[in-house]
Amino acid sequence: MAHEVERRALAEYLEKHSLKHTKQRDAILDVFLEAGQHVTSDDVYQRVREQHPGIGYTTVYRTMKLLCEAGLAQEQTFDDGITRYEIEHEHHDHLVCTKCGKIIEFECSMIEAAQNDIARAYGFRVLRHRHELYGHCEDCREG
Amino acid sequence: MAHEVERRALAEYLEKHSLKHTKQRDAILDVFLEAGQHVTSDDVYQRVREQHPGIGYTTVYRTMKLLCEAGLAQEQTFDDGITRYEIEHEHHDHLVCTKCGKIIEFECSMIEAAQNDIARAYGFRVLRHRHELYGHCEDCREG
DNA sequence: ATAGATGCAAATGTTTTGCAGGAAA
DNA sequence: TTTCCTGCAAAACATTTGCATCTAT
Numbered sequence: 001m002a003h004e005v006e007r008r009a010l011a012e013y014l015e016k017h018s019l020k021h022t023k024q025r026d027a028i029l030d031v032f033l034e035a036g037q038h039v040t041s042d043d044v045y046q047r048v049r050e051q052h053p054g055i056g057y058t059t060v061y062r063t064m065k066l067l068c069e070a071g072l073a074q075e076q077t078f079d080d081g082i083t084r085y086e087i088e089h090e091h092h093d094h095l096v097c098t099k100c101g102k103i104i105e106f107e108c109s110m111i112e113a114a115q116n117d118i119a120r121a122y123g124f125r126v127l128r129h130r131h132e133l134y135g136h137c138e139d140c141r142e143g
Numbered sequence: 144m145a146h147e148v149e150r151r152a153l154a155e156y157l158e159k160h161s162l163k164h165t166k167q168r169d170a171i172l173d174v175f176l177e178a179g180q181h182v183t184s185d186d187v188y189q190r191v192r193e194q195h196p197g198i199g200y201t202t203v204y205r206t207m208k209l210l211c212e213a214g215l216a217q218e219q220t221f222d223d224g225i226t227r228y229e230i231e232h233e234h235h236d237h238l239v240c241t242k243c244g245k246i247i248e249f250e251c252s253m254i255e256a257a258q259n260d261i262a263r264a265y266g267f268r269v270l271r272h273r274h275e276l277y278g279h280c281e282d283c284r285e286g
Numbered sequence: 287a288t289a290g291a292t293g294c295a296a297a298t299g300t301t302t303t304g305c306a307g308g309a310a311a
Numbered sequence: 312t313t314t315c316c317t318g319c320a321a322a323a324c325a326t327t328t329g330c331a332t333c334t335a336t
Binding site: 122124 | 247253269276278
Binding site: 021083 | 299300301302303309310311
């Protein structure tokens with residue numbers, strides 16, 4: 001069975017919090033892990049219903065939140081106002097193409113360092129951040 | 144009369160685009176300029192109704208969009224999903240306190256430079272960006 | 287006179303909530 | 312057999328749109 005590690009992580013989280021281990025939660029986790037990065041709740045809903053037509057919107061929303069709390073997923077909100085989820089992984093930022101919708105991840109230790117300096121200068125304790133560059137990607141910029 | 148420069152800029156924009164110069168548009172511009180940074184459409188609506196009780200939500204929304212197109216306002220969307228507007232000014236980023244809601248602006252030329260490097264590396268033409276650090280401000284961080 | 291603006295109500299699209307029935311512990 | 316989940320329908324929320332009316336030009 002696929003995604004053994006993540007399934008076990010979910011099971012542990014559920015047990016630790018006296019929550020219940022259901023088919024729906026496993027199904028949604030599987031679909032999410034399979035679907036790749038930056039999926040919306042609706043993406044997950046559509047895909048999970050291919051295998052499990054009974055599942056409801058509500059359950060998807062609730063489960064995606066749960067996966068975030070369990071540290072398996074991470075929420076991202078871009079400028080279109082739709083919440084997206086990605087598999088929890090190393091700290092990074094995004095380039096978003098406003099023509100084709102492509103999302104590219106990047107990392108930059110120089111920016112990280114500068115952020116820390118700024119936070120310190122303002123007495124701020126930074127818990128999370130977002131950093132997105134919007135524009136046209138290589139394929140979409142003409143001329 | 145206050146905000147002469149901006150009123151004139153709006154008038155010019157309207158004329159150039161064959162749009163009409165109405166009391167509502169002036170009133171909303173005034174309120175927006177008076178209200179300070181990072182106001183929501185609802186903020187503007189509440190304030191403008193103190194002087195002009197007849198004005199509708201719709202007009203505020205439409206006019207804030209218009210002010211953006213005219214280059215007098217600038218849209219900002221933070222993680223709460225509510226669109227905010229600020230007076231168009233030099234490029235900058237934001238520190239957002241998730242306890243008290245305070246928003247602090249900062250500028251960092253090092254980050255700007257790094258962004259340009261990254262865009263170049265990916266063949267991206269950056270049109271705009273957002274960069275927000277969420278956490279607790281000096282007054283809200285305890286211990 | 288006429289293109290464009292207004293304001294109400296209704297629609298939109300995403301996400302959340304109430305609740306009765308259902309499944310896991 | 313109790314606690315937690317599910318799924319539906321309805322609500323919530325910010326924002327947009329249809330449309331009849333009104334106003335600036």
